[in-house]
Amino acid sequence: MFKFTVNGKPREADVEPEMPLLWVLRDVLDEKGPKFGCGIGQCGACSVHVNGELVRSCSFPVSGAAGKQVVTIEGLEQKGRLHPVQQAWIDHQVPQCGYCQSGQIMAAVSLLKKKPNPTDKDIDDAMTNICRCGTYARIRPAIHTAAKAAAKKSAKA
Amino acid sequence: MKTIAKSFSDSRRVFLKTSAAVGGGLALGISLPALAQTKDAFAKPDQVNLWVLISPDDTVVIRYARSEMGQGSFTSAPMLVAEELGCDWNKVRVEYVSTNANVVSKRAWGAMNASGSQTIRSSQEYLRRGGATAREMLVSAAAQEWKAPASECTVANSVITHVPTGRTVSFGQVAAAAAKLEVPKDVKLKDPKDWTIAGKSMPRFDIPTTVRGKQRYGIDTQLPGMVYAAVAQCPVFGGKVKSLDAAKIQGRRGIQKVLNLGDFVAVTADNWWRAKEALKLLPIEWDVGAYGNATSATIMETFRNGLAQNDLPVAKNTGNVEQGFAASAKVLEAEYFTPYLAHATLEPMGCTALMKGDKVEVWVSTQNAEASLATAAAAAGVPVENVEVYRVQAGGGFGRRGTQDYTRQAVLIAKTMPGVPVKALWTREEDTQHDFYRPASLVRMRAGLDAAGNPVAWTARIAAPSIIATLSSLPLANGIDPQAVIGFADQPYNIPNVKVDYAQRNGHVPVGFWRTVGHSQNPFVRECFMDEMALAAGRDPYQYRRALLKDKPRDLGILDAVAKHAGWEKPAAKGVFRGIAETDAYGSYIAAVIEVSPTGKDAAGKDSFAIRRIVVGIDCGYAVNPDNIVAQMQGSVVWALSAILWGENTLKDGRIQQSNFHDYRMMRLAEMPKVEVVIAPTGGFWGGVGEPANAPIAPALCNAIFAATGRRVRSLPLINHDLTMKKA
Numbered sequence: 001m002f003k004f005t006v007n008g009k010p011r012e013a014d015v016e017p018e019m020p021l022l023w024v025l026r027d028v029l030d031e032k033g034p035k036f037g038c039g040i041g042q043c044g045a046c047s048v049h050v051n052g053e054l055v056r057s058c059s060f061p062v063s064g065a066a067g068k069q070v071v072t073i074e075g076l077e078q079k080g081r082l083h084p085v086q087q088a089w090i091d092h093q094v095p096q097c098g099y100c101q102s103g104q105i106m107a108a109v110s111l112l113k114k115k116p117n118p119t120d121k122d123i124d125d126a127m128t129n130i131c132r133c134g135t136y137a138r139i140r141p142a143i144h145t146a147a148k149a150a151a152k153k154s155a156k157a
Numbered sequence: 158m159k160t161i162a163k164s165f166s167d168s169r170r171v172f173l174k175t176s177a178a179v180g181g182g183l184a185l186g187i188s189l190p191a192l193a194q195t196k197d198a199f200a201k202p203d204q205v206n207l208w209v210l211i212s213p214d215d216t217v218v219i220r221y222a223r224s225e226m227g228q229g230s231f232t233s234a235p236m237l238v239a240e241e242l243g244c245d246w247n248k249v250r251v252e253y254v255s256t257n258a259n260v261v262s263k264r265a266w267g268a269m270n271a272s273g274s275q276t277i278r279s280s281q282e283y284l285r286r287g288g289a290t291a292r293e294m295l296v297s298a299a300a301q302e303w304k305a306p307a308s309e310c311t312v313a314n315s316v317i318t319h320v321p322t323g324r325t326v327s328f329g330q331v332a333a334a335a336a337k338l339e340v341p342k343d344v345k346l347k348d349p350k351d352w353t354i355a356g357k358s359m360p361r362f363d364i365p366t367t368v369r370g371k372q373r374y375g376i377d378t379q380l381p382g383m384v385y386a387a388v389a390q391c392p393v394f395g396g397k398v399k400s401l402d403a404a405k406i407q408g409r410r411g412i413q414k415v416l417n418l419g420d421f422v423a424v425t426a427d428n429w430w431r432a433k434e435a436l437k438l439l440p441i442e443w444d445v446g447a448y449g450n451a452t453s454a455t456i457m458e459t460f461r462n463g464l465a466q467n468d469l470p471v472a473k474n475t476g477n478v479e480q481g482f483a484a485s486a487k488v489l490e491a492e493y494f495t496p497y498l499a500h501a502t503l504e505p506m507g508c509t510a511l512m513k514g515d516k517v518e519v520w521v522s523t524q525n526a527e528a529s530l531a532t533a534a535a536a537a538g539v540p541v542e543n544v545e546v547y548r549v550q551a552g553g554g555f556g557r558r559g560t561q562d563y564t565r566q567a568v569l570i571a572k573t574m575p576g577v578p579v580k581a582l583w584t585r586e587e588d589t590q591h592d593f594y595r596p597a598s599l600v601r602m603r604a605g606l607d608a609a610g611n612p613v614a615w616t617a618r619i620a621a622p623s624i625i626a627t628l629s630s631l632p633l634a635n636g637i638d639p640q641a642v643i644g645f646a647d648q649p650y651n652i653p654n655v656k657v658d659y660a661q662r663n664g665h666v667p668v669g670f671w672r673t674v675g676h677s678q679n680p681f682v683r684e685c686f687m688d689e690m691a692l693a694a695g696r697d698p699y700q701y702r703r704a705l706l707k708d709k710p711r712d713l714g715i716l717d718a719v720a721k722h723a724g725w726e727k728p729a730a731k732g733v734f735r736g737i738a739e740t741d742a743y744g745s746y747i748a749a750v751i752e753v754s755p756t757g758k759d760a761a762g763k764d765s766f767a768i769r770r771i772v773v774g775i776d777c778g779y780a781v782n783p784d785n786i787v788a789q790m791q792g793s794v795v796w797a798l799s800a801i802l803w804g805e806n807t808l809k810d811g812r813i814q815q816s817n818f819h820d821y822r823m824m825r826l827a828e829m830p831k832v833e834v835v836i837a838p839t840g841g842f843w844g845g846v847g848e849p850a851n852a853p854i855a856p857a858l859c860n861a862i863f864a865a866t867g868r869r870v871r872s873l874p875l876i877n878h879d880l881t882m883k884k885a
């Protein structure tokens with residue numbers, strides 16, 4: 001039995017230790033935010049945060065999440081308020097089919113946590129998720145917008 | 158939302174309620190061409206044949222028949238309805254039309270497929286007419302109440318105003334009265350120059366849901382008691398299961414059934430990962446059929462043999478090419494090749510099916526809900542009336558999801574367990590190796606130039622599989638697959654003697670519609686060869702094209718617009734080289750200028766180049782949702798570059814050699830060059846926007862690479878030429 005929290009709520013799953021976190025989230029716990037794209041760590045559609053670290057959950061065994069805090073895309077919204085990255089994604093109309101976007105957003109949130117004011121090079125290095133619809137031209141400016149919005153918010157706080 | 162099933166039945170309930178509330182609102186089935194034959198369905202307004210629905214609180218529900226898969230038409234199609242209706246855009250909601258209702262009513266809502274960049278261009282007329290019809294009825298109702306002529310009333314933002322008296326009434330207040338009126342036959346559509354909603358960039362309806370992580374795709378279907386299935390198909394196309402050893406995996410945790418379904422194997426379990434892991438360990442013997450030895454080379458041999466034939470079916474023959482060549486001062490000849498390509502939608506193929514008695518329900522990401530429905534009916538062996546297809550947003554389509562092999566599989570599995578919903582899902586490997594690929598194609602081009610370098614004769618001979626013949630299993634009309642010869646047979650240049658012929662070479666590799674289809678490859682050939690001709694003529698490639706497009710104002714117009722934006726008339730900066738290309742595609746006109754710089758050898762000793770800038774422009778006649786067009790163009794450029802740089806599916810032992818994103822490479826953000834989009838709609842026609850921008854990228858890039866390196870690339874991808882891209 002593995003116990004951890006998902007978006008703040010305690011959850012548990014009686015599964016094989018090597019079962020990827022992605023499938024525990026999706027099929028056992030009905031958390032459909034993270035998506036399946038490749039299963040081999042290539043595309044990033046399955047990205048979630050485990051204790052604040054970005055992981056590709058298709059290639060991360062559930063045993064590694066035991067006792068930890070898992071956050072999915074659906075845990076970013078706080079009290080009905082979108083995360084600045086989510087808002088920037090709307091402002092820049094980033095998604096097309098949207099299938100990769102929960103992973104893209106989780107990667108961007110993680111980047112901004114580490115580098116609140118990322119350079120283009122930082123964005124290149126951090127944003128390695130695949131978008132088959134080709135939304136890259138909007139992801140970059142959206143991250144800059146989110147960085148500015150987050151800075152404003154923390155200046156106010 | 159607990160489960161998808163619940164949300165679906167909720168929306169149905171809402172629908173029934175709104176239908177029941179029709180007495181208080183206006184529900185309008187609009188004047189589709191198809192409605193002429195479906196009077197019955199139309200005659201009962203409380204049935205599901207509603208297109209525009211206005212409630213007393215002014216809410217406007219617009220029903221949408223096609224599929225959303227990222228192209229944005231779930232928003233842009235309703236914009237056209239709302240434009241003519243004159244409603245407040247903020248009060249608009251969009252819902253999918255029921256697939257079953259559409260099929261049963263013999264297409265009251267028209268075609269449901271989203272393909273061929275056609276949502277706007279082939280629906281615009283009835284979408285606009287639908288909005289205008291509703292507007293006229295609302296105005297008539299208001300005018301009657303005021304005992305004033307309708308001509309004295311204006312409409313804006315869901316409010317009708319009687320101009321002389323200043324009286325106003327909202328749509329919702331007169332909707333009930335309007336619903337009782339006769340449906341007008343002839344309505345006047347707005348002049349696009351008076352548009353207030355269409356033509357403006359409107360945020361997409363689906364995006365807030367997506368960024369909150371709440372968008373639900375086919376893969377997210379969750380039903381009570383559902384089981385999960387992993388599937389394996391014969392790695393050689395067309396093969397069958399010979400035998401399997403189910404005992405080897407029975408008893409593994411969670412494993413339920415091991416099914417031999419003839420041309421595929423399914424393992425079901427209580428979650429998908431368990432099913433997939435067990436399937437990997439299941440010994441399966443395949444009867445690979447006749448093609449177990451096929452390779453890329455043997456397929457190429459069949460293409461070569463096609464080029465060597467005489468008396469091939471002719472797609473185009475004007476003038477007399479023999480005489481033209483005989484009169485030429487110079488003759489050029491070149492062969493071009495483009496490979497098979499998998500779609501690789503980011504959401505892999507999959508479908509959920511439930512069979513109960515002789516009824517089937519299907520939840521699926523599809524581009525063609527009617528095809529899903531027909532496929533499910535055939536697989537289940539029930540009449541189409543007994544099937545419902547629930548659509549959800551598709552995690553990419555690009556042509557793959559018009560073909561419903563995966564829906565068939567889910568239904569066949571579900572048939573073995575009546576009453577139990579089954580979600581079948583493919584691995585990425587299965588998805589890469591069992592696609593309906595963009596056909597490979599080998600083309601021989603010849604051109605005869607006169608002493609001044611002008612073309613007098615031009616031929617294209619294409620050897621390639623036929624998508625239509627393969628998918629329909631029917632012989633081609635006149636031996637020609639229009640997609641195989643598109644861009645050649647209708648080439649726009651003023652050349653007196655032109656001949657295009659086609660050698661149909663269908664192998665065992667399934668082929669299908671891949672975003673931009675024939676225009677994903679033929680403009681590469683035609684426009685690169687046009688550069689070869691310009692070079693032989695000693696002329697500037699832009700000016701050479703211009704001269705031959707004198708009588709083609711739309712081709713010329715977009716070519717000029719893009720060249721101007723890119724600053725072609727001024728020499729490029731030192732170390733920067735340019736390529737240009739133009740074509741029509743999907744009713745639009747599209748051109749690109751690409752700037753590259755050679756960047757020496759890369760670490761592996763290969764020639765490298767950097768893309769400095771891509772300028773791509775479109776004349777789509779009318780731009781309904783401009784920002785969405787920009788997005789589609791940006792996305793198309795990425796789509797094109799992944800294919801140009803790395804994209805290729807090769808065969809060995811009858812099977813596709815690539816399996817996942819590590820060996821079927823997709824472009825990533827760091828590799829994204831600067832893209833400048835020019836939207837130059839000239840009006841008077843309706844062109845598609847979802848696919849065209851792919852078309853000019855390969856030729857413009859390869860022409861730029863030639864300018865930069867002197868290396869003429871005549872086959873894709875570039876990686877096979879030891880050409881790699883570096884960051885600018």
Ligand code: FES
Nearest residue numbers: 037038041044058
């Ligand atoms: S599904 Fe995890 S990286 Fe692709």
Ligand code: FES
Nearest residue numbers: 098100131132133
């Ligand atoms: S938006 Fe479709 S894959 Fe990224």
